[in-house]
Amino acid sequence: MPTTASIDLSNITHFVVNEGHGVKGLSEMGLQELPKQYIQPIEERITTAEEKNKHSKENSSTNNVRYGTSFAPKAEKALEWKDDPEPFYVSDEEAAALWPSVLRDEALKFLRNSEIVIKKLLGALMEKLNVKEIDQTKESLLMGSKRINVNYYPKCPNPELTVGVGRHSDVSTLTILLQDNIGGLYVKKFDSDMWVHVPPIHGALVINIGDALQIMSNGRYKSIEHRVMANGNNNRISALFVNP
Ligand SMILES: O=C(O)CCC(=O)C(=O)O
Ligand SMILES: [Fe+2]
DSSP states (O other), rough: OOOOOOOOOGOOOOSSEOOOTTTTTHHHHSGSOOOOGGHHHHGHHGGGGGHHHSSSSTSSSSSEEEEESSOOOTTTTOSSEEEEEEEEESOOHHHHHHHHHHHHHHHHHHHHHHHHHHHHHHHHHHHHHOOEEEOHEEEEHOOOOOEEEEEEOOOOOOGGEEEEEEOOOOSSEEEEEESSSSSSEEEEEEEEEESEEEOOOTTTTEEOOOOHHHHHHHSSSOOOOEEEEESSSOOOEEEEEEEE
16 A cells, blocks of 8 residues: 655645655556556457446446547547546446446556555645644545546557647646656646656656646646647557546
């Protein structure tokens, strides 16, 4: 189980890569255990069309589970070159009933471990704002809701014509991101137009401060714009815990 007891917060102001520090368990647990289905080449993934269709925006039996894809132009107008199931957590019962079975167990494990990390990080970040104790009745507001994204970016024949994910900031308090070893995530340098690559580091998580934390901290912590480039040579996968 991950702990963050020894996290050095001196560098945490916006988007950082933070290696080790006891969250290693989570990152090691992460990507290699995600269902093989999510790391297959696109041609093989076509066999999962039925499952995708079941969870598409139009057909999903709940708003809490959606399969976003850029490969069904009718269902999805976005031009991004990715597939991303986005289960939103309400309860174990609902997850058992409605989440795609192919990722349910791993996604729930990732969600639980991420929650522990986020709780500790938020506690420490709040302490830096002189909030010594978080009122238990308000903690859930700070923690937000719970969503997992599993982003799959297939190799793209014309990467110069599209993007993996367009520039945006996350609505979350904190996002926990596990990326594989391909790379392609860029963050916009604060107060500048420069984009900086976030290198994949084995055993490291990327922790992103989102809009909610920027608002709650009166701008002391900055939510930062980021984007993912499309890749002409490799498939890429990332998994995110977001608390919008
Ligand atoms: O895939 C990534 O590295 C980042 C994806 C992202 O920013 C998002 O899904 O909000
Ligand atoms: Fe993002």
